[in-house]
Structure formats: structure tokens, C-alpha cells
Amino acid sequence: MIDHEEPLETQVARQAKIIDALMRRANRQHEVGSSAYGAFQSAIALQAQVWAKTRDLERTTSELRHARDDSERMRKNLADALSAMDGGVALFTGGRLEVCNDIFLRLLPDISGRLQPGLSVENCFAAMAESRHLVTVEGSFDVALAQARRGRVGASVVSLVIELAGDRWYQINLQRTSAENLVLLLTEITPIVRRNRSEKEHLIDRQADYLQAVFENMTSGVCTFSPEGAVTMFNRQFRQLLGLPYTMLQTGTDLQRLLDFVAQHGLIAEAAEHDIAHWLDRLERQGRLRRRVRHATGRMLDLHAHRLPDGGVLLELKDVTLETRATEMLENRVTERTAELTRANEQLREQYEEKARVEEELRVAKERAEAAVSSKTRFLAAASHDLLQPINAAKLLIATLSDAASDTRFAPMVERLGGSFSSIEQLLHSLLDISRLESADRALTPTEVCLGTLMRSVWEDQMPLAQRKGVRLDMVPSMVFVRSDPVYLLRSIQNLVVNAIQYTPEGGRVLAGCRRKGGRVELQVWDTGIGISRKDQKRIFEEFARADNVPLGSGVGLGLSVVDRTCRHLGHKVRVRSKPGIGSVFSIEMEAVSGRPAGVQEGCRQTPAEDYELDHIVLVIENDPDVLYAFTSKLEQWGASVLAARSTEEALGHLRDMGMPPDIVLADYQLDDGDTGDRAIAAIRQASGVHVPAIMITADRSNALLKAGAEQGFSVLTKPVQLSRLRPLIEWKIRWQAPEEAEV
Template identity: 80%
Template sequence: MIDPDEPLAEQVSRQAKIIDALMRRANRQHEVGSSAYGAFQSAITLQAQVWAKTRDLERTTSELRNARVDTERMRKNLADALAAMDGGVALFTNGQLEMGNDIFQTLLPDISDRLSPGVSTEACFVAMAESRHLVSVEGSFGAALAQARRSRVGSSVVSLVIELTGDRWYQINLQRTSVENLVLLLTEITTIVRSNRSEREHLIDRQADYLQAVFENMSAGVCTFSPDGAVTMFNAQFRQLLGLPYTTLQQGADLQRLLDFIADSGLISGSARFEARRLMEQPHRRLRLATGRMLDLHAHRLPDRGILLELKDVTLESRTTEMLENRVAERTAELTRANTRLTEEYEEKARVEEELRLAKERAEAAVSSKTRFLAAASHDLLQPINAAKLLIATLQDNVAETRFAPTVERLEGSFSSIEQLLHSLLDISRLEGTDEVLTPSDICLGTLMRSVWEDQQVLAQRKGVRLDMVPSMVFVRSDPVYLLRSIQNLVVNAIQYTEPGGRVLAGCRPHGNRIELQVWDTGIGISRKDQTRIFEEFTRAGNVPLGSGVGLGLSVVERTCRHLGHKVQVRSKPGVGSVFSIEMERVEGRPASAQEGCNETPSVEYDMDYIVLIIENDPDVLFATTSKLEQWGASVLPARSIAEALNFIRDMGMPPDIILADYQLDAGETGDLAIAAVRQKSGAHVPAIMITADRSTELLRLGAEQGFSVLTKPVQLSRLRPLIEWKMRRQTGAP
């Protein structure tokens, strides 16, 4: 019923009320008690409760008396502490002045009676602001009080600086000590303010001395004027540059009178009269003195609205500028004449360049025409050679072991040379100035090397040269057609320039992420001076015998490697042999197949018992191909168009075993369309080989999509028959 946290006076009052209520209850029970004994027990109980409450009341009263004594003692100690402080102190509680020391009360004597305890904080500050002894305040009493009340308890102090009569200075600090309590501290700073003022005045005096010393040591003449036009400071250089008398230029002299004196004395030749009030309209002027000297006059506005005049002697600079202007004029005239000559030369050069451009366009048109001609004529050029090779191969088999065999063999060699020369010319034409014909892809070196070995083994055996090749079954990034031609050219050259009984070896060496294909021979070798020129067109080494080629093979190799980014090199010694190499980038992530050596292909002893459908528009090639296949034992159906091929299918009532088709047929027909038509007519996926002069990779991609192989013309019989056998075994599933 009694809260121990309440004030002691409140607790005593509540206890008295409780005791009074208990007494009334006891009297009432005594009057209406049913028995004397019950009343007696109630009286005893009530008396014990009264004694207990009386003891509590006495203890509480004693504690309250002690608390009041402690409060009075603490208040006296606080007053003594405030009185002992050097500065003025005032304590505000609940928005009212609680107490203040003597310094606070007597600082402003005219308002001491208004600073009594209990006055509000706002009234206290208003009284201080209205005091006659207050000279100035740096800030506002009201704003400082509002800021102190908004700040957090125990946070930063809000300060004001006040000036009192008698050049006395105090700093007022306000700090919030609790929710409703503020402390005001008055600290005298008169000594500090006076010291700072004295030091500032001393510094100003010293700066004036420094400024005057700077003025005196400046190379330019300087003179300053007050806002009303009176001279305040100048140096001797200003007087000397203008030639002014000592009596004219003195401190306090009027600016306008000084300008009038300069104009009247003729110190400046041809000068007009200056007006001081309009001097800043043209702050920079160049003056010529009567003595011939040149001066630059600069007028500057000072912060106090005064004027600073600066004079610089620019006589030497003016003369230099005049001399340079004369030289520039002379140089300009020379440049004008030179420009006229250059313009004439430029026009002549433009005319020559135009003629060169037209000549270049004509040359490019001629080269383009030649390229288009060779590209268009390649098919027509290779067709008769293909037919001749097939007929010569058939003739060789027919005249074997007769007296005509050597003649036919020479004839076959001559056609091989023609074929090699034609291929070289076509390759150079395609590679001339562009790499668009090249389509690099991931190819296996071993496959190309084995193909070259199979094609050139007959040439090596005829020459009496041992041809060995160790294929490296790694993948490189290159063009399959032109890399094959490059390897073939190197091997053919090695066989051609190696004497009977010699040896040619081809293989690969790894170099980190690159692979180097090398062709070694024990031939006649190449001198050092010839090694730098053998890759040019129509160039041969000095020790090459006559009639051994026209020097185009290595040029094809060099152009191919340059366009593909391969590195081609040669090492050779006359009489010992040569090593040609092509260094290429190895394709990572493509595992190398097992290496397989190149052995001599066994001769075929059995007949080719197949029905072969040949689709070829050239009658000579058709006849030669038919003759050779029939000689191999095949049954041949020769057709010159798709319609004739379909007639064979209809007459037989069954599909052929294999199709050999040329790509370019008559009337816009192509070999892929012919193969597709035969397969559709016969209802079977007949194996097919495309024999064409087209070497583009698009045709290879088309063959992979439609399921036919591609052989280029002139066809190599050493590759044609194994390819036919392989496709037939694959078709029948035979091993």
C-alpha cells in the first residue's frame, strides 16, 4: 500500500491515514462485538498493529529529517564550490534559475536584482541582453539557448563571446546536464583577446614593412591609390620609369593631378589626357615615352576599391617583337612562294597519281580477268589431261612387255610434267594476292602424308629412289587441299633432284605446341646464295640441270604457307642433300591416332566384278574412264547426262554397284544432282565418287552431307581403285 520510491513526506502521510482507518475499525468492532473475549482479542491485535505502524512512522520521520539535513549540507557545499570558482556559474533547474555565484550576480550590476533564484531561463537571458554594460555579442542569446536545449544530455557545449564596458571580454558556455537542467559558465578571456589584438596589429605593421620591401625590390614600377584617389604606397622604380619629380609623387598625392601632370609635361609621346575615374575601363595600355622607351601599364582593382598601377619596361621586348614581325613577314613571303611551288608540284603529283591509279586499276582488272579465266578454264584444261592420263594408263597395260612400252612410259612422264605445271599455275593464280581460297580446318597430317606417299611411290620407283615416309597421326590447323599440294611439291622436288640409289625421307618433329613436317633427301643440294631465291616464281638453283622444271613448285609452297601462317624453311649443302620443313600449329585436344608406316601397296591381281555407272559430259574422259574400268574387269554404264543414267537404271531394273560422276555436266546439271537422282530412281543408297576439277572445301562438305567421296582431276589411278574397293567393302560390310 506504500510505495517505497515515493517521497518520505508522502509515505508518512499514507501511514497516518492507514493508522486512522485501523483505529476506527477497531472501535467499531468493539461496539458491535458478540463477546467480551472476542473484543479483547481484537483490541490486543489492533494495539500491536498500532505500535508497529508507530515505530515505522518514527523511523520514516527520522530518515526524512536526515535527508533534509543532507540536502541542506549538499546545497551549502555546492554554493561554496560555486563561490570558489574563478568564473561565473549559474544552475538552471526545470527552466528556472536555481542558484548562481557572486561573479554571475555582479558581472552586470544593473541587472543583478533581476537574476534572483526562481526567475525563468528566458527572462535571465533577456535581462543580460538588455544590460547597459553589454557592448557586443558574437552570436544570439536566444539562438544559443535553443541550441543548448535541443542538444543531447552531456553533449557538446554552446559558446558565446560577449564584450563588456571597459574592454572586458567573457565567454559564455551552455551545457545541458539533464532533461531539464542547464549549466552556464562565464570565463573571462580579456587577456587572450588583448594579446591577440596586439599580435595582429604587430603582424600588420610587419606585413606593411614586408610589402614595402617587396615593392622596392620589384623590377616593375608599382603605385597604389586609395578609393578616393590618394597615393598610399609606391616604389622608386615607378618614379624612375615615368621620370617624375620627387615633389610630384608623394604619399597623399592626388591621382588625377598626377595624370594631368604626365599629360602636360609631355612625358608620354602623343598621349591623350587620362581620367582617373575611367582608368579601369582599359586596364592594359602600352605607352611610348618621349625618350623612346616602351612601357606596359596595368591597372588592378584592390579589395578596398582602390587602384594599383603597375609599369613594366618592355622596350627590348617591343624591339624584339618588331624584329620578329619583320622576319615573319619575310618568311611568310618565302613560304607563300614555296607554297605556290608545292601547289604546282602537288597538282603534278596528283595528275601522276591519277595516272598510276588508272594504270593500277587496269592492271588489277587484267589480273582479275586472268584469274577468272584460269578459274573458269581449269575444268576445261584438266579434262583433256584427265582423259589422256586414263588412256595412257590403259595403253600402258595393253603394251606392257612390248617394244612400245618405253615410248608409252615417256609419254606418261611428259603428261605428268604437264599436269604438275598446270597445277602449279592454277595454284599460283588462286593464291595471288588473297587468302579467300583457303579454308583452314583440323586435319590429320598422317592421312595427307600417306596420300602423298601412295601417289609418288611409282615416280620414286621409276627414278630408282627409295621413298620412306613416317606419318605423324597428329592434327594441325591448315587447308587440306593446299597443304597436300605443298607436301606433294616438296616430295616431288626431292625425288626429282635425287640421283638413282638415293633416298627421300618425310616425317614430323614436335616443338611444344607446334609440329614441324620435314622432307629430307640425299640429292644435289642447294648453295647458300640460292636458298634465298628458290621460293620465287620461275627461279631454280644454279646447279639444277636443264629440262627439270620451270621453278613453280616451291613458289606454291611459300605462298600457301604465308597465307596459312605456316613457317617454311630450308637447310641444304651442295652434294650432300637438303631438308625442307613446314612448321604448323598443333591442334590441342585432338588425340593422335596410332602411327602406321607407309609400305608398298600390293598390286591387284583380281578383276573388279562391279557394275559401274559413269556420268561424264566430256566424251574423251568418258571413253578413257570406261576403257580403264573395263580393263580392270568392271561392267561399265557410260552416261553423258542424268537422263541417260536414269535410262540405264530403268532398262536394268536394278541399281548399279557404284557411281562415278563428274561435278560439272551440261545444261546446268551437276554431279551431286545426278547422284541424288540415281539413288531416288533406284530406291537404294548407291556408293558414289565425285571426280571433279573443283578443289573447294564446299564440295567436300557437300560430299560429307550427301554421302559421296571426292577425287580431284586429273584422277590418280593409284587412288581411284583402292577407293572403289573400300567403298564397296563398306557397302557390303566385308572386312
């Protein structure tokens, strides 16, 4: 019933009401009670409650009296503390004046009667502004009050300086002590203001002396005139240069009188009456004037006139006699030199014509060189098919020969032969890649590529090399999609893996995998090879550059150059970390494609099996007889029945003779007489009425052919074909892409 958080007066009043109600209740119970004992018992209980409430009331009254005494004592202490301060102090609580000291009241005695407790801070500032003792205010009372109220608690806002009668100066400091309280401090700064004023006047006097000293020691003659045209300041050089008497050039001399004296005595040859009028008119219009005049003594003077900010004029005279004479001498020498230069010019013209002729010859030679480079580039790009055809045939024949001679004494020789052709193939691929990257019409088309597919393809291609070298090759393909060119990215990964295998000794390990870095993917190739020194790491990406510790006969240094060029064109970042004798880490950082979920990740830890029989009918269309023979031999060695054709017509003839479609078609893209492999595949499907599975084998690495294969339903393998990829691809297409009725 009683809230102890309320003021003590309120608690005492409520207790008195409770006691009164209890007394009335006891009286009523006494009057209407049914038993004298019950009434007596109720009276005793009521009396005990009254005594308890009375003690509480007395204790509360005593606490209230002590609190009032403490409050009065604290208020007196605050007033004494304020009186002891050097400056004026006023404390505002809730926007009302609570207390102020005597210094604050004495500063403005004519309004001290209005500065009473309870006065609002706005009215306090208004009264101060109306005081007769207030001379000036630097700032605004209203603005300072608004800034103080917006400022944070405890922050000072010094924004007002006031001047009182008697040359007294005070600084007003406003400070918030809480959300509701504001303290106003008046600090006297009269000594500081007077000292600054004295120093400023002294500095001005010294500056005037310095200015006069500078004027007197200047090599030029200087004279200033007031806006009314009277001389205000000059130096002796001005009088000496013009040859004026002392009586003529004095402070207060009129400018017009000075000009008349100069004209009458002919001190300046050009100072005729009309010239002076023209000078003054131009000075009035443009604010400045510059003339070179000749003095009567023969000296040459530079005259400079400028308008001053107050409307006056500054005249400057400078003796340029020596400069003028030097100029005249220079002009004479120039005249003499002109004739010499004219003759030299004739010689230079002849030399220039000769130079132009040489430059024209150089331009023609440059165009020829550029044409030769362009021709070389076009030749390499156009001849890639013809260059790769014999390599492809040789690899197929070597593979066939290797299987046939596996258990004979010729097996090591065949293996070395295969390694030699692999080196030729790698070098040829590097040269063609560099040629394509350097050509002006290169077509790098970044698309969404699955890294896992490319990495598994590289693993399948390079596993035989790693096994022959005795190196463990592990690859953890990440089925993440990146934005890159699939052909050149495949070549870059293949070059890094081949290099790692090549420079890792027997028993070593090569590991390839990926790391995610936010929205990017970093493909890394680790090896335990010979390593690369720090100085060689800066140049290994150059053409034909190799590290110092690379053994002879291990390549010509083009693979990393292709990787570097490809990544620069595609916006990828290539890095290398290596330590000699420990190993190397090459990485390619690419942009990941957002919104494409990663596929199922498959490891590459087992060698693909190739011991099954290829019991299928394979139609091979190839215009090169050597390649056709090599393909036929290898496919028959795998157990396939091969129909060899050199053109579309010959393939259709086999189809008519057999009376049924083949299980799969292997076709070269570029055939004779404008015939192409995609037309041959389409013709076979149309003639047989069956959508026969097909693989295009070509040296063309353009993305357009890959796109056509996706649209028409055939796979694309580039030459020289990797047999480790060809055989499982044939089996997969026959097994999972069984022939179906073609659309006619």
C-alpha cells in the same frame, strides 16, 4: 623420473624428494620385516642408494654453482663491452630492458633513473619522448619500433634522427638480433650535421653570387620586385634599356614610383596611365604579361612580366630593334613576293589541273589494271574445270597406253610423254593455287585434319615418280590431328615431296615424318639431294625463283611459293635447313588439335599392289567425250565392265536397260545444262532403291563439296585423278560399302 632438460634447481629438488621417500620405505621395511637378515639386507641396499643419490646431488649442486658463476662473468663482460662502445647501447630481451651502457644513460640525464632493467621498450621510448633534453625527433618512435619488429632478424632499421639540447644530434638504429631480442644503438652525428649545415649556408651564399653574376652578364634587362612592389634585384642592362637614372633604380624602389617616372618622361610611348593600369590588371589575372613597346629613343623592346612563386614580379626587357627592322624588311619583301606568288599561283593552278587530269587517267588505268588482274583471277578460278579436263583425259589415255606398250619399243616414249603431262599438271596446279590464294574471295577454311591420311595419299601419288627416278621414298605418317585446310595442306606437302624427289639424284633417299613440339606438330621432309646455299634459301619461296645449282628444265619455281602463301594464310610456319651437296630439310609447323586421340599409325614402305582384276560393273557419268573415253578404256583394261553415260538421263537409261544397279558410280561434278554429279548419284540411288557406292571426280576443290560428300555418302577425288588412288578406292568402296537399301 628426472628430466635432464629441466633447470638444475628443479632436478635437485626432485632428487631430494626421491631420497626422502627411499628413507621412509627402508624404515617401514625394518619395522615390519619378518626376518632380521632381510631387514639388514634391505638397509645395506638402501644405504648404497642413498650414497649414490648423495653424490649425484653434490655433483649437480657444483654444476649449478659453476653455471651461475659463468652467467655472472658473461653479464659483467657484456656490461664492460657496452661501456667501451662509442655510442649509446641498450639491449632488450623479450621486450624488456636487459642492460644498457653509461653513454645511453648520460644522453638524457633527467630520465636515467627510469631506465632500469625490466623496463619495456615502449615505456623506454615514452620516457625518451618526455625528456627535457630532447629538442626534436625526425620520425616517430612507435613507427620505428613497429618496423623493427616486422623486419627480419639481423636487418637494421635506421629511421630516427633526434636533436638534443646544446645542438647535439644522434641517429637511432634499431636491430633485431633474434625473434625476442632487440638492440637500440644511438650514434652521434653532430659533426656531420654541423658540417652539412655549414656547406649548405656556403652554397647558398655562392649561389647568390652566381645568380647576381648571371644577372649582370645577361643580354636582357632583368628586375625583380617583392610582393609589396619593392625592387629586390636588377642588372645594369635593365637600367640602360629603359634609360633610368641611378637614383631612380635602387634596391627598395617602389614599382608604382618607377612606372610613374616612365609615364611622365615618355620613355615608353604606350605607357600612358590607362595602359599601365591595364597591364597590371592582366598580370594580376593571368600571372604573366608580354608586350612589344617602342622606347623614346626609337628602340623596340620586348617586355615580359611574370608572377614569382612568392607573389613578387619578374620584369625582363629585351632589345629587338634589329629583329623588328628585319621583320619590316621581310614584310616589304613579302609584299613584293606576294604579287610574284600570285602569278606563280596561277601557273601552279594550271599545272595542278593538268596533274589532276593525269592522275584521273592514271586512276582509270589502275582500275583497268586491277579489273584485268581480277578478271584473270576469276578466269583461272572459273576455268579450272575446263583446263583440267583435257589434262585428266590425257593422263588416263597415257596410263592406258603405258600398260598396253609396256613391253614394246614405244614404252620409253610413253613414259616420257607421261612425265611431260605430269609437269604440265604440276605447273597448272601451282598457277591455280596462286590464283586462288591471291583472289579476294579465297576460301581457306581450317578444319581438323588427320596428317597421316594426307601423308599416305601423297606417298601413294608420288611413289611411281620416286621409282622412276631411282629414289627411295619413305614416309612415317603421324595419325595426329591438326587445324588446317585439307586441300591446300595436301598440296603443300605434295609440293615439298615432289621437290625433294626431283632434286635428289638416283640412289638418294627422301624421308617424310612428324615431330611433336608441345601443343604443335612439325611435318618434316628430308632429302639427300643437291642442297641449297644460304643466299638462295632467302629467295626460293618467291615466284619463279630457283637456286643457282638447279639444273635447267627442272621447273619454273612455283611450288615453294604456293607452300609459303598457303602457310602464311593458315598461320603455319615454314622453315628450311640445307647444305649444298648434303641435302635439305623443309618443315611446316602447325597447331595440334587437343582432345583428339591419334589413330593407329601405319607405315608407308611397300608399293600398293595393283595386279588384281577389277571384276565389277562401273557406271561412269562424264560430259567430256575424251575424258569419258579415257576412263572407259582404263577401267576396261583393269577388267571392269563399264557403262558410259554423258548425263543423268543417259545413266538412268543404262540402269533401266540393265535391270539392276551397278557396283559403283564414278561421276563428274559439272555436267551439261546445269546437271551435277551429286544429283546424278541421288537419282540412281532413288531409281534403283539401293545405296550404290559412288565416287565424285571433279576439278572443284572447295570444302563445301567435301562436306556434301560426307553427308550424302560419296567420296571426292580431284582432277587430274591419280590412278594409284582411284583403283584401291573403288575396290575398298565396293568391298566395304556394299550396296544397301536406299531410304526413300
